[in-house]
Amino acid sequence: MLCHYFTNWTLGQLTVGMHITMIIAQVFILKKDFPKAQYSQILVGFVFGFFIDASMYLTQSVTAPNYAVQILYVVIGSLLVSIGIIFEVTPKLLYLAGDGLMITVARVLKRPFGQIKIAFDVTLVSFSLIAGWLLLHKIVGVREGTLISAILVGFTIGKLNPVISPLILRFLERRERRERHKDKVQGYNIITIGRELGSGGREIGQKLAKKLGWKFIDKEFIKDAVVKSGLPGEFVENKDQQMTSGEKLLRYISMDNIFNDENLSDDDRLFIAQSKIIKDAASKGNCVIVGRCADAVLDDCDNCFNIFISADKDFAKKRVAKEFNMTEDEAADYITKTNHLRSNHYNYYTGRTWGDPSRYDMYIKSSSLGIDRAVDAVYNAVKQKKGAN
Numbered sequence: 238m239l240c241h242y243f244t245n246w247t248l249g250q251l252t253v254g255m256h257i258t259m260i261i262a263q264v265f266i267l268k269k270d271f272p273k274a275q276y277s278q279i280l281v282g283f284v285f286g287f288f289i290d291a292s293m294y295l296t297q298s299v300t301a302p303n304y305a306v307q308i309l310y311v312v313i314g315s316l317l318v319s320i321g322i323i324f325e326v327t328p329k330l331l332y333l334a335g336d337g338l339m340i341t342v343a344r345v346l347k348r349p350f351g352q353i354k355i356a357f358d359v360t361l362v363s364f365s366l367i368a369g370w371l372l373l374h375k376i377v378g379v380r381e382g383t384l385i386s387a388i389l390v391g392f393t394i395g396k397l398n399p400v401i402s403p404l405i406l407r408f409l410e411r412r413e414r415r416e417r418h419k420d421k422v423q424g425y426n427i428i429t430i431g432r433e434l435g436s437g438g439r440e441i442g443q444k445l446a447k448k449l450g451w452k453f454i455d456k457e458f459i460k461d462a463v464v465k466s467g468l469p470g471e472f473v474e475n476k477d478q479q480m481t482s483g484e485k486l487l488r489y490i491s492m493d494n495i496f497n498d499e500n501l502s503d504d505d506r507l508f509i510a511q512s513k514i515i516k517d518a519a520s521k522g523n524c525v526i527v528g529r530c531a532d533a534v535l536d537d538c539d540n541c542f543n544i545f546i547s548a549d550k551d552f553a554k555k556r557v558a559k560e561f562n563m564t565e566d567e568a569a570d571y572i573t574k575t576n577h578l579r580s581n582h583y584n585y586y587t588g589r590t591w592g593d594p595s596r597y598d599m600y601i602k603s604s605s606l607g608i609d610r611a612v613d614a615v616y617n618a619v620k621q622k623k624g625a626n
Contacts (some may be wrong), residue, residue, distance in 0.1 A: 249290030256282030259334035263341045278334045285333065311382045315389035322390070323398050327405045358387060399588025425542040425619050426451075426522040429531035431583075431592065432546040434575045435553025435568070437603045437611070439527050441546060444612045446525040449619070454518050454526040459511050508586055528579075532596065533587035542619055544599040545592055546611065552604030 246254075260278050264271045301307040325332065332340065335357075343353040365379050428445065432438025439455055446453035512534045518524050519535050532543040548556075550569065558568035583591035594600045599618060603611050 247290050249286035252289055253282050253286035256334040259338040263338050266341050277331050278337055282334055311385055315386045316393055319390050319393035323401050327402045425540050427519050427541045428525045429541055429543045430527045434572045435557040436546040436548035437608045438546040440608055441611050442525045442527040445615055448616055452524040454524050459514050530583055530587055543597045545597045546601045546603050548604040
């Protein structure tokens with residue numbers, strides 16, 4: 238829109254101007270607390286502006302003959318922007334001025350980055366609409382492509398970040414070096430259990446831990462430890478491993494907490510607290526851990542035996558109906574809902590597909606084996622591995 242009003246300025250020059258304005262805003266807000274290294278945002282702004290003008294020049298002959306091609310260009314551009322943002326933020330060295338301003342506001346207001354980003358984006362779009370109407374008497378530069386791009390960039394980052402970010406960190410040798418258990422013990426000394434509701438996963442884990450003489454780490458153990466870390470017990474109970482499809486999509490779009498480790502959302506604080514407890518337990522070995530994305534949290538552990546337990550519908554709904562004192566029809570609905578929430582939670586925080594057999598060392602159908610035979614199957618597998626080493 239500004240290009241239509243400031244006709245003597247290029248898009249790149251206007252972008253540099255906006256960058257400098259946002260840097261000034263950061264300095265004004267933080268004053269002496271503004272990190273001196275972040276003045277490098279000025280240089281980044283000029284480089285960014287240069288490449289915008291260079292790209293405009295190189296693509297001036299590219300046209301979109303129809304609406305479908307226009308949408309295709311938006312999709313391709315959104316994908317490239319998403320990858321660029323991941324490369325920008327993963328090293329955590331510096332940011333573009335717009336990102337830096339949003340992080341600054343999030344830090345001052347003590348709000349999750351995602352909330353500030355949504356408010357920031359809505360403000361910019363609203364300003365563009367109002368200014369365009371008042372100054373040019375028409376809407377310029379804001380169309381459905383703006384909305385499509387906003388959704389696609391956030392969603393694509395949410396999907397690609399768990400894959401690309403670890404690769405970047407390995408390349409930069411900034412990834413935390415975790416001590417390998419294989420240098421300490423032979424065989425497996427940690428078992429993680431993912432499970433569908435009603436499959437008896439918790440009971441299997443409990444009996445397995447008792448048979449092995451190992452520590453049993455489940456929801457209640459982790460909840461008590463998390464509460465001690467400062468999160469309220471009611472929140473842990475209500476939000477634990479629960480994420481609706483709408484919440485997941487909104488968090489993808491807002492790129493919630495991708496830019497900073499401060500002002501985390503309550504969901505993220507809960508996941509981090511749980512992960513720390515799981516890692517602490519795993520460092521001591523000889524434990525059975527149920528749920529909490531433990532297989533992904535301990536991804537670098539060579540001595541983890543990861544299993545997933547499922548069950549057919551009749552078996553599961555009978556167990557759930559008995560445990561929660563409900564009808565089998567109510568139990569069937571509850572199972573579907575709970576498994577969906579668990580799947581969303583696991584997918585969002587790990588970038589993996591919940592229950593994907595290729596991710597586990599053993600996949601058990603408890604309705605076929607029965608609880609006790611499932612315990613024996615895992616026990617024998619772990620013992621055989623120990624003996625083989």
